[in-house]
Amino acid sequence: MAGSDWTCTLSAMHEWESPDYEPSLPVSEKSNPLTRDIDQASANCIVRMLQACDAQMFQDGTGATYQRLLSEQVVETLTEVAKKVEHILKDPRDSLIVLSGCGTSGRLAFLIASAFNRALKELDQSSVYSYIIAGGDRALLSSQEAPEDDPELGVLSLQKVCEGQKRVLFIGISCGLSAPFVAGQLDFCLQHPEVYTPVLVGFNPTHQARDERIPGCTFTFRSVVQRMQELATHEKAFLINPAVGPEAISGSSRMKGGSATKILLEVVMSAAHAATFADTPVTAMGLLQHMGAYEKTLEITYAQREGIGALLEAAGQSLRRGGRVCYLGWGFLGTLGLIDASECVPTFGAGCEDVRGFISGGYRELNNNEGPLGPDFCVAHEDFLRLVLPSLEDRDAILLIYTHSGDVSGVAELARTVRGKTSNLHAVYHRVDGDTAAAEQQDDINKLCLSSLKFTWPSPASGISLHMQWELSTKLLLNAVSTGAHVLKGKIYQNHMVDLQVTNSKLYRRATRLLQKLSGCPETRCEEALLKAVYRVDELTADIASSDVSAHARAARSGTKREAGVPRLSRHFSWPEFCDERRCFHQEFVYDAAMFAAARGFPWPAVIRVAAVAKGIFPRLDGPDVPRLSSLLRDALSQCLPNLTPVHRHELTRFLAGACVARRRLFQAVVGGAANTSVAQLHLEVELPPAPCPLAQGTDLREWEHQDQLKSMLRQKEEVKGHPVGGQCS
Template sequence: MSDIINNQRRLDPQDSLVVLSGCGTSGRLAFFMASGFNRELQRLNYAPVCSYVIAGGDRALFSSQEAPEDDPTLGALCLKKVSEGKKRVLFVGVSCGLSAPFVAGQLDFCLRHPDVYIPVLVGFNPAHQARKEPIPGCTLTFHSVVTRMEELAKTQKAFLINPALGPEAISGSSRMKGGSATKILLEVVFSASFSRTGILQHMRSYEKALDFTYSHSEEIAALMEAAGRSLQCGRQVCYLGWGSLGLLGLIDASECKPTFGADIRGFVSGGYKELGNNEGDLTLMGPEFSISHDDFLDGVLPRLTDADTVLLLYSHSGETSAPSRSGRLRTESACVLTAFVFSSRQREFSTKLLLNAVSTGAHIFKGKVFKNYMIDLQVTNSKLYRRAARLLQKLSGHSESECEEALLKAIYQVDKLSEDIATCSLETHTHTAAKAKKVVPLALVCLLTGCSMKEVESRLEQQPIIREAVETCLKSS
């Protein structure tokens, strides 16, 4: 694969392209790495040849856009559009669980056009565990796509990179191990394609970065607690970053709402100019799309108190004036202000580990994790709907049908399912769930206590920390 990338960058950029694509975390990392690879190619006096696709378009860089993840046709159309006119395209689709229909549609499109596309699948499950459920509206399954790719991989007409990582520390949160492994794998492959340094040596540099980061575990733990206290009392956690570290702050912050049902905000110096995304400035789409330091200084800073936490993220190289430029923050804010300065070669990887630890730990303090599961996840697409149903089975011990019934009752806020609700499509269920709150906690407590939906809702409202609310309800049942 490194050899193919090496050949791609030597071809006329008018004819060749490398496309990175994914959904959610994987799509955000596709954007981040495509941008980084292009900068590195330009530094080496090569034309940029990388592009990215993310399910839901650029708004998915900052907010949850799960519905497009279920659409394989949309995935294929997006790939076709970005690679139009190219004679040779290396497509890298990332799906940590080998499950995203959006990516399956893109891989299938590549397999049907082998004269132009070389497909690469990156994921972290064994091939036989790829999702076998039929994708609504087409005859594909992710498993059938993987099976075809495995056969073509024997002649290097396709590539499957799928080391098994084992379970995530927080079940289902692929933004952590899955996201980090995606970054390592693709950066190592791309680096090896234009460097004489061996792959093993590249890998060892990440190991050093890992050791360096966790040698500061006490400081990271203290920061987790500070951020957790801010979230517990309904205050804010903000990342204020410069350069690529600021972009990683944006990515980590954008993942908190769909994962935990809570907000952390990220801001980057230069805003959309620094971001360099396909669709340009998205500020007019809403407050969550305001990402520049000016947006922070004008819209957030005046409301900060000593109960808020702000992290400054910058490196020694090229950003030495970052602290002085944040002078207004230092003089006007009473918030908990922490600066992390990175100087190692793998500062991006260290930053990702730090931010994942802080945001995950803070939400654990807030009570958003119950028995190592994300208890308040948003049920906004088929993947998350099925994850919620499996979670209810795991925690309640009830049957699959009972858990799905409880999930639907929580989504529609009813004690008895009507025939209309029971016969609605999965798309209708997830669309309705996107507007509901505490869907999984409501369903779980209803299953285990037999209480009415209104009674459970009242109990949960009395305790703002969801983990403790669930535990209290279960003890009193």
């Protein structure tokens, strides 16, 4: 057991570099020897483990198996890319720097592009940075993993952003060198060298790039990387791919992968800005000094590891007691809270209410491309006051995140409001050494909070923004708090995510490998077991066995949406019919009927009535035989849905009759409460519509329509120009 006596040894720090250590896995998917017992660790011990893992980013690369963050070749490439950025900054006409990625990588693309555009605005310069995130701006705040597997969507998104530009520096971020969305964009750049210069940022060696063929394309990620390597000798393409060691939680690239992405790209952009606006030439030595400032950031942050451990413990207790963790952030640090909260659902299988972020100023402060994203994405402090504050309890942990250069009086005011509902209030703030302007307000905040964690910083050296150091420090802290809290809740086994959803190809492969590692069974048997769980069957059909990974991921996404959709739909009804476990069966039956109607294109008022019909039918399934059941269905549909088209009426009758008849014995057992009734087989055949519908694909309807319109518009434009969309994507 990893208790308070855990120590970090030099051999454990370097064990992952051995060719014999988990040789079949890329670095980004290996387990870290430092954290193999993190599920047994105390809060303070978890923080020490995370500190050791983060320190691996800056390990000396001399004589190492892999090139590292500070390796000569990496720094040389960073210098060349910084000069490319400098050229665009000095002559920005018809030019653009685009940062793109999926999940955490896309969120950091947004964060970095926004920060440097703000820096340009302060200098009265035009913006030259843009960002792309797979799934659009909703992916900034929630998991949108399906688009990650769509290379064509990646290309279309890139074309839309770059329309009319004559020179584009494209920076694609894929920590594992694996995302098809980014691979499609890089391939497109390679086909159009007259406009695009591609840069790839990731954290695996090139021979570990994914070599699995991307559906609909003739290339793999590895083949794209190999083409870039050939062009790199002529500075027509660039690869920045140091190894930073395995993640503390295996495969959780939101942690070191995200931190290293931020460090590398901010070092590049900062050097380019200094060269353009301060006449400081881009040099390898200058970049190394920037890196040193970030290494110092780790040191200052983890000097407060006892305070971080106390926050982690408080958050873990909240989650274990069924409470929530809420980040209330101000300014640019508020964005870090939103990002960290958004990553807990896909990483730990957390509920969407378990960890939430809110930012002062809401979307005005966030300043994302698409603006407000609707009622499902409420991010302002006013939303917290309206939606969360009324139900706050002491089991909910609230974390205030701010700087003394911001609105400290506003922090104190909100702290007083929150303290009226719960005592479980904590503060984290950054200040420059010697700055006492906000001392009085801080004293008031300290009296309201259970704990206050202060980070004091020396005045920054030239060339790096203190705000960027504060951002990295806050990211490290929030990653530690949310990760450690879920470890304490039991969401991690050893150092593996065991509650992940296999909603894209990367996660499907990760789940298969995890089953293989933990069970010791052959890969084929593990994949078979995974597919049975995904499709909820006891035996795999020929259709399932012959489908590709993308089809399995779609099926998993559908199941995931069902688990979230059942309680969401159920909130719109009262359920007096049953007060035991039968209510769950009742609610699932109603949900399935409503989703069938929606997928078949029923008008929305009719979908609502279908749900009502199903709700009324279910309690009456106790007695009828098949003929009486058919009569029951006909009467209910005639009474509640008299205006259905003949086609829709026929389809719905078939669906309900088939579902009820096939599962009638189960329904009788459930509705009648006959616990001893034997059910030989539970298998429901559901007919899919002839063409994939948005809901069947597991995609939000509005997002699907937006993507479909985007594809159609750009495809027509390309046909007019005579250029095929998607390069080698067929």
